[in-house]
Amino acid sequence: MTARIIDFLNTRRPEGPCLVVDLEVVRENYLNFAHALPDTRIFYAVKANPAPEVLKLLASLGSSFDCASVAEIDMALAAGASPDRISYGNTIKKERDIAAAFERGIRLYSVDCEVEVEKVARAAPGARVFCRILCDGAGAEWPLSRKFGCEPEMAVGVLEHAHRLGLRAYGVSFHVGSQQGNVEAWDGALASAAEIFRTLAERGIQLSMVNLGGGFPTRYLKDIPGVESYGSAIDGALKRHFGNRIPETIIEPGRGMVGNAGIIKSEVVLISKKSEQDQVRWVYLDIGKFGGLAETMDESIRYPIRTIHDGDDRAPCILAGPTCDSADVLYEKTPYELPVTLSIGDEVLIEGTGAYTTTYSAVAFNGFQPLASYVI
Amino acid sequence: MTARIIDFLNTRRPEGPCLVVDLEVVRENYLNFAHALPDTRIFYAVKANPAPEVLKLLASLGSSFDCASVAEIDMALAAGASPDRISYGNTIKKERDIAAAFERGIRLYSVDCEVEVEKVARAAPGARVFCRILCDGAGAEWPLSRKFGCEPEMAVGVLEHAHRLGLRAYGVSFHVGSQQGNVEAWDGALASAAEIFRTLAERGIQLSMVNLGGGFPTRYLKDIPGVESYGSAIDGALKRHFGNRIPETIIEPGRGMVGNAGIIKSEVVLISKKSEQDQVRWVYLDIGKFGGLAETMDESIRYPIRTIHDGDDRAPCILAGPTCDSADVLYEKTPYELPVTLSIGDEVLIEGTGAYTTTYSAVAFNGFQPLASYVI
Structure with a gap:
């Protein structure tokens, strides 16, 4: 979470779920890698986040690029990398x-x-x-x-x-x-x-x-x-x-270069129970597995989630996305602790989402738009 | 597999993986539902395949529409459905x-x-x-x-x-x-x-x-x-x-209305083994879990696959997609039997893919384009 991202969200108030990436964090990550492994060339894994601004910054810092397809090679070239700095x-x-x-x-x-x-x-x-x-x-x-x-x-x-x-x-x-x-x-x-x-x-x-x-x-x-x-x-x-x-x-x-540079802003769409006796609430966000959070597959990656109620008591929730697909559940086997005061309409910030989110997003599943992205 | 689809593929020779949907099959499915359940109104689940041609045909046949979002409602309206034929x-x-x-x-x-x-x-x-x-x-x-x-x-x-x-x-x-x-x-x-x-x-x-x-x-x-x-x-x-x-x-x-109306044409990109002793080949296609075959998740849905070698002996394969993502594997726990004569560059036809494919496709994961779709 950076002050620049918070400031962007507060002033721009983008509608709908979106990713905001702070280039200052990407720069810092690049320099940390270069410092920690001074004799090693860095080939940024473009697939992690191919936003042109990210590629351009890294190219200017001297990075090389690991590409998964001809389209990614073209993106790296367009960002200013010479062909000798690109690996297929x-x-x-x-x-x-x-x-x-x-x-x-x-x-x-x-x-x-x-x-x-x-x-x-x-x-x-x-x-x-x-x-x-x-x-x-x-x-x-x-x-x-x-x-x-x-x-x-x-x-x-x-x-x-x-x-x-x-x-x-x-x-x-x-x-x-x-x-x-x-x-x-x-x-x-x-x-x-x-x-x-x-x-x-x-x-x-x-x-x-x-x-x-x-x-x-x-x-x-x-x-x-x-x-x-x-x-x-x-x-x-x-x-x-x-x-x-x-x-x-x-x-x-890839993840190590951009993961912590991004935050996804989302909104609580619904909080409900399946019966009067249910102990665990279901919390539904406006982003899910098909909107960019594919890496919650098998609940592998557990993102930190911030809300305005973070000081309050917490209770376990099943966290799910907004689509009519029953597989669009983020955390269920290990429920996620969220504040008991969390309400419908609240904004939630999902941290560490700079990598492997925008490009995993489905084209238009259930009619939902792909994840919007702002690089600042 | 229909003659119209085969004819389309042979004459148009589209480049890259694509879905081809035969509207005649959709029409037949609709009429079968209407005949089997004569006192029941049919609300087509738009999310299964929201191609405008599919929606237009169904609207003209008298179908109503089950929509998952405002965007899907707009698609149904654009296809000619009146609001009283739409459910949110x-x-x-x-x-x-x-x-x-x-x-x-x-x-x-x-x-x-x-x-x-x-x-x-x-x-x-x-x-x-x-x-x-x-x-x-x-x-x-x-x-x-x-x-x-x-x-x-x-x-x-x-x-x-x-x-x-x-x-x-x-x-x-x-x-x-x-x-x-x-x-x-x-x-x-x-x-x-x-x-x-x-x-x-x-x-x-x-x-x-x-x-x-x-x-x-x-x-x-x-x-x-x-x-x-x-x-x-x-x-x-x-x-x-x-x-x-x-x-x-x-x-x-949804699936029952359009699933069997579509075929995905794909190409074998690589066939390899991991060691000289390996019994099971890895077969890599140019479409995978992130290109439209998301329903192979947990190997739930097993699609029939046709090749030009279908008369030949078969042997088990691990079937995977083209991306640099290790989760992009279609069938591994239960390997898939494919002809031993299958070669790199061969076309494969994946049947029953008219539902839940195009819209599940990732925007551009690894730089790969979303699944192309032709409705004929």
Whole structure:
């Protein structure tokens, strides 16, 4: 919660639910990352929040960009990033999209299997590729599946294949899981990465880079370690596994860069009970799972919620969105404590919503407009 | 799959994933409902697919419309429905939205608690209200939570409150769960509704209407009972519980009206394994959970998928979408059988996708465009 956001909401009084992002917080986050990991290039994960103002600020601060699609590449270019500061970081790409990226000057691609290497070799000849490896993600709040990456043993073959096809076998990437609370989570994956570096070196292929991925948390309800703790834990793990041959490194923060820069303003639409005996109230907001709060899926991410009654007694609520979809419930298995004095029409502020909200929003489910966004 | 859709895809060759809806199928579904439930008014659930062409066709056939928001009310009006053919069926409404609906001539509102009745009484004086009651939803594939409705005992008080505030206590509604496979599922809720009718009649309040909701299934992988079986089971239950005083009835089909009218055309982007030993392939499509297939959540809805290799041997796959989101996996707990000859670049047709797809689509997650839609 920043004074600038409060001031914006008080003066502009926007109608309907909206996200307000404070660029000063984004700037501070960027500088903290740069300071905590001084030898690491920062590739902002555009998908977290692709607002042009955010991309422009980060480009001006010197950030590079991790893009998931050609559309995101175009956004990063439009924000002022040169193609050498852009990575096409999605392991799942149509060959014609790789060609479109190559035409725009993009030379860095993510892969996790041999057929994807073959697509890149055909559509982006000579480009650099890094191979994503699987990683268990223990300690992360937003679970990662096995969707991206391959087993480390297979990565060796994938990178050799790239080398054979005239690509530059450039490095290894992994992702320790989003909203990762354990600063040591990078250690195991870095051990695997170092092993891949050694095996390939024995076969005459010198890798250059480790992509440390994202996972850096933003503060929701629980306290989180500072970014400098992540920096020193990663530094220690790099030295432990790579000795005095530390590779180039990059990170791809998304949530950690913009999460705490945004606040969603919402309104209480209804408070009710299902029977006279019910102990737990249902509180319905004008935003829900399909309006931008998709990360409440399985109740993974618990956002802090501020109301004007925050000093008052609290009682558990089931929190739900405004649509006619019964799956549009935010917190039910673990009810959310809200002030007993909360009333219909009250404004609520949902903190830590700068990442993974606007773009998750449905086009027009139930006729509701997608989440409005103001970047200040 | 209809000849018109196949013909459209073959001649138009639209680029990227898209939904194609055949209006002839929608027409046939409407006529089947009207034939199976001749004494029941049909209120199409606009949220299932609000394409203007669909609404226009249904309006011309005589359908009424169940709307979840003022935007949906405006769509129904634009399609040619008069206000008396529109219900504001969302139990969660801002008071200013009720006022906006009232101004447009809407006189039928859904409620499930006393405070909502008070909003309607202030913003839509004299309107008709029906109270939604809870219903267990057993037998439904898309689970309903306790989000909407109140316990039947409470409904009596809610409707009495409406009567006291000058509204017309008009009836009772319930929803037996979406994609309901049990034709007898309406029986229990109709018993509760009849009990509410009796109790209120004793207190001098005559209810008129039972809103039987939606729940009528569309065919996915499993066979489903025909709409005429639902019609006769409901007719039987009405006679059982209301005797010779059968109330007005309405139904709100959504999925059952448009589900089987639509096909999503998609493309295989990648097929890979995570290790040499993996038995199960990962198949990645250019559409996923955030591009319109949200109802694969918890793997509830299993769509039939056609490929040009359908005669060949099949093997289980994990099916996933194209985004960098690890939650964007369609079927993993129960892998999906697809032909072993399926290749990258192949077109796949996802059947039964006419309902709850386009509007669930994310605005631009990962930079991917929302699902395109063609109504033919």
